Amino acid sequence: xxxxxxxxxxxxxxxxxxxxxxxxxxxxxxxxxxxxxxxxxxxxxxxxxxxxxxxxxxxxxxxxxxxxxxxxxxxxxxxxxxxxxxxxxxxxxxxxxxxxxxxxxxxxxxxxxxxxxxxxxxxxxxxxxxxxxxxxxxxxxxxxxxxxxxxxxxxxxxxxxxxxxxxxxxxxxxxxxxxxxxxxxxxxxxxxxxxxxxxxxxxxxxxxxxxxxxxxxxxxxxxxxxxxxxxxxxxxxxxxxxxxxxxx
Amino acid sequence: xxxxxxxxxxxxxxxxxxxxxxxxxxxxxxxxxxxxxxxxxxxxxxxxxxxxxxxxxxxxxxxxxxxxxxxxxxxxxxxxxxxxxxxxxxxxxxxxxxxxxxxxxxxxxxxxxxxxxxxxxxxxxxxxxxxxxxxxxxxxxxxxxxxxxxxxxxxxxxxxxxxxxxxxxxxxxxxxxxxxxxxxxxxxxxxxxxxxxxxxxxxxxxxxxxxxxxxxxxxxxxxxxxxxxxxxxxxxxxxxxxxxxxxxxxxxxxxxxxxxxxxxxxxxxxxxxxxxxxxxxxxxxxxxxxxxxxxxxxxxxxxxxxxxxxxxxx
Numbered sequence: 001x002x003x004x005x006x007x008x009x010x011x012x013x014x015x016x017x018x019x020x021x022x023x024x025x026x027x028x029x030x031x032x033x034x035x036x037x038x039x040x041x042x043x044x045x046x047x048x049x050x051x052x053x054x055x056x057x058x059x060x061x062x063x064x065x066x067x068x069x070x071x072x073x074x075x076x077x078x079x080x081x082x083x084x085x086x087x088x089x090x091x092x093x094x095x096x097x098x099x100x101x102x103x104x105x106x107x108x109x110x111x112x113x114x115x116x117x118x119x120x121x122x123x124x125x126x127x128x129x130x131x132x133x134x135x136x137x138x139x140x141x142x143x144x145x146x147x148x149x150x151x152x153x154x155x156x157x158x159x160x161x162x163x164x165x166x167x168x169x170x171x172x173x174x175x176x177x178x179x180x181x182x183x184x185x186x187x188x189x190x191x192x193x194x195x196x197x198x199x200x201x202x203x204x205x206x207x208x209x210x211x212x213x214x215x216x217x218x219x220x221x222x223x224x225x226x227x228x229x230x231x232x233x234x235x236x237x238x239x240x241x242x243x244x245x246x247x248x
Numbered sequence: 249x250x251x252x253x254x255x256x257x258x259x260x261x262x263x264x265x266x267x268x269x270x271x272x273x274x275x276x277x278x279x280x281x282x283x284x285x286x287x288x289x290x291x292x293x294x295x296x297x298x299x300x301x302x303x304x305x306x307x308x309x310x311x312x313x314x315x316x317x318x319x320x321x322x323x324x325x326x327x328x329x330x331x332x333x334x335x336x337x338x339x340x341x342x343x344x345x346x347x348x349x350x351x352x353x354x355x356x357x358x359x360x361x362x363x364x365x366x367x368x369x370x371x372x373x374x375x376x377x378x379x380x381x382x383x384x385x386x387x388x389x390x391x392x393x394x395x396x397x398x399x400x401x402x403x404x405x406x407x408x409x410x411x412x413x414x415x416x417x418x419x420x421x422x423x424x425x426x427x428x429x430x431x432x433x434x435x436x437x438x439x440x441x442x443x444x445x446x447x448x449x450x451x452x453x454x455x456x457x458x459x460x461x462x463x464x465x466x467x468x469x470x471x472x473x474x475x476x477x478x479x480x481x482x483x484x485x486x487x488x489x490x491x492x493x494x495x496x497x498x499x500x501x502x503x504x505x506x507x508x509x510x511x512x513x514x515x516x517x518x519x520x521x522x523x524x525x526x527x528x529x530x531x532x533x534x535x536x537x538x539x540x541x542x543x544x545x546x547x548x549x550x551x552x553x554x555x556x557x558x559x560x561x562x
Contacts, residue, residue: 029424052449062340090446092439103439113460114432122432143402165450 005030005169005199006051011060013046017066020046021057022223028169033195035210038220039243044203045087046171047220051201052084053077062139065168079108081168085175087203093147097138097157100146104164121240127150129164136160136190152183156190163198170200176209187210211235219243253556258422258509262514265415269408280405287519288414289475292421294499294511296468301497302506303429304440304461306356309364310371311496313351314466316488317380318473323384323483326393333396333404337474344470345463347374352462356455371493378485389484396478404478414475418512421468426508428464437461437469438506502543504550513552 004027013021016052020043028034034085038044049055051062053074063071069077092100106112106145119125133139136156141149146157155175162170175191178183187198187207194200195213210217211231219227221243227234249392272280293315300306318340325336356367379387395404404410428434440447440454454469477483486492495518503514521539524530547554 044293054445054448073453074445075451075453078449084449086445086449090443090449092442092446094442095439099435103435104445104450106435112432112436112452112457115428116431118427118430119432119435120430125432160447161450175350 002030004028005065007063009049009061009063011047011050011057011062013050013055013057013138019223021050024060024220024225025222026218026228028067028199028201031196031199032215033191033200033202033213035204035214035217036220037204037207037210037217043223044220045173046223048076048084048087048171048203051171052082078165081166082171083162083165083167083169085162085173086178087153087173089151089154089158091146091154091161096143096145097133097149097153098129098142100157101132101160101164104127104161105129107130110163132160132164135163139190139237140213145187150183152179152187155187155199157177159190163194168199170194170198172202172204174204174206175202176206177205184209184211250283254507254509254552257552257555258512261509261512262415262419264277264556265418267413269411278407281411283520283523285407285411285414285479285520285542286476288411288418288512289472289479290496290499290519291512291515292418292475292501293469293472293496294515295418295421295425295508296472296474297496298438298505298508298511299425299428299467299468299502300458301442301500302508302510304437306458306462307364307497308367308465308493309497310351310367310369310489310493311469312488312490313347313356313367313371313374313493313504314469315473315476315492315496316371316374316485317344317347318470318475319477319481319483319487320378320384320473321470322396322474322477323390323392326396331394331397333398335438337471340474341467341470345467348466352459352466354538356458356462368490368493370486375485375488375490378488385483387484387485389482392477392481392483395481396457396474410478414479417471417475421471422508422512423440425468429508433457433460458529491511502540502550504552507550507556510552512551512558513555514550517549517551 006028008024008026008145011021011024024047036044046055050057053072061068062141064080064082069080105125105128130142133142136159138153138156138160141153146154149157176187191213202213214231215232216228217234218225219234219240226243227240265288268284272278276285293311297311300308321340321343322449325339330336344396351367351370355363367488384390387541402409402413429438429503436452436457440458444454499514499518500511502518503512504510543551
């Protein structure tokens, strides 16, 4: 088997006596959609923080595309192709949708110590940004300030920003959280179009979304991965049912 | 155009300022040339602060340091017989940028109240250093031996010539800062102010960009210091007093943060009002204080925001 794109080994993080991440082992293969599920308080947010580079693990290591990235911060991981969306929508509210995506393009277009040319007139940034907006279905909303977009559109915008960095891995933190049924279905349909083309880690509460999209699922309970497998295997797993699905 | 009204306000301000010397001559009130020149020098300082405060979200409560260093650089060179204006002003800008690099390197690692306190502490340190420098007048200050010389090209001793030089520099500084904040570089510092986690997540490390903005801001303010010492022709550590930093900060907030033109308006209103009120009563601060509080409370985007009603640049 080829080396996984993301390889997490023995990852641990405690806050005082609380072990939020406990010896986590996780492999994400190139091209797969890998869901991470778990009840509230299972340590999903802490795990994501460590994967994205916002939190330093106490122990363990993270390899990404053959490189040990455990010590790298979030910007450095982003430059290596690690993109994310946030659980609570995180966009530049005062900037237009196009500005938001153009910034993501700019972040991956060499250094930004360029003081003279107006960034908003720079087709090298605008053209790719417009293309990504079209792709996520926000083409007509390019000039709207992000703050004035609907909630679902803001979430799409976040994914557009992630895609604009030409990522090798997309880390999606509850992409359908806070959405109505219809919005959420639209998002799931959109994510389905990315499936296979992008490697995705999907952290999600919504089981419909997870079972529709995921190739494999890892179940996190009390900071530990108690099972990893295909949706069918996870459904059938007695330990998972006891710890999690049964309670739903 | 998105910034149409603001551009018109700026043009109006520049025309108004350009009309001051002939109008003052007509009215036989040369004092106004002096007052407005001071206004424009502080406007340059305020615009420089807006770059890091309004656009970069860095609340420097120590911008007087660069005014002071610019003024000291010019005076010290003059004391040792270097009167060449180009050399003096280059030294003023260079020294301010070096100082800003040092202060910025430490302070930008912090944020919020810590950032404010560190920039304030550095400036207080320089203030006391100025007081202790007896060679350059110490606490009492000293006269600038001779104004900066520009080889007969322009004579700073001539109030009107000096006035138009300052006006020209103010226009250049405003256009330069506008250009800067719309560039790729400017977009990074604005993005980092607007949403730092998002900015890091898409791949920017904000620190070097913030530091560069801080250094550029310090350099522009150092130029204002070189102008100010030629304006007053008297060096005093009071230039670096923390209340001076407060004044500059207030000009930015009063005129409207992150608007480049707003701080010019803020400098104009604050200094002209201060002057008018202090002529009228010695208790002028009782009136100015509440006025400033009201503006901050009711005009979130400053006086400028009332004029152009545009969202600020973010």
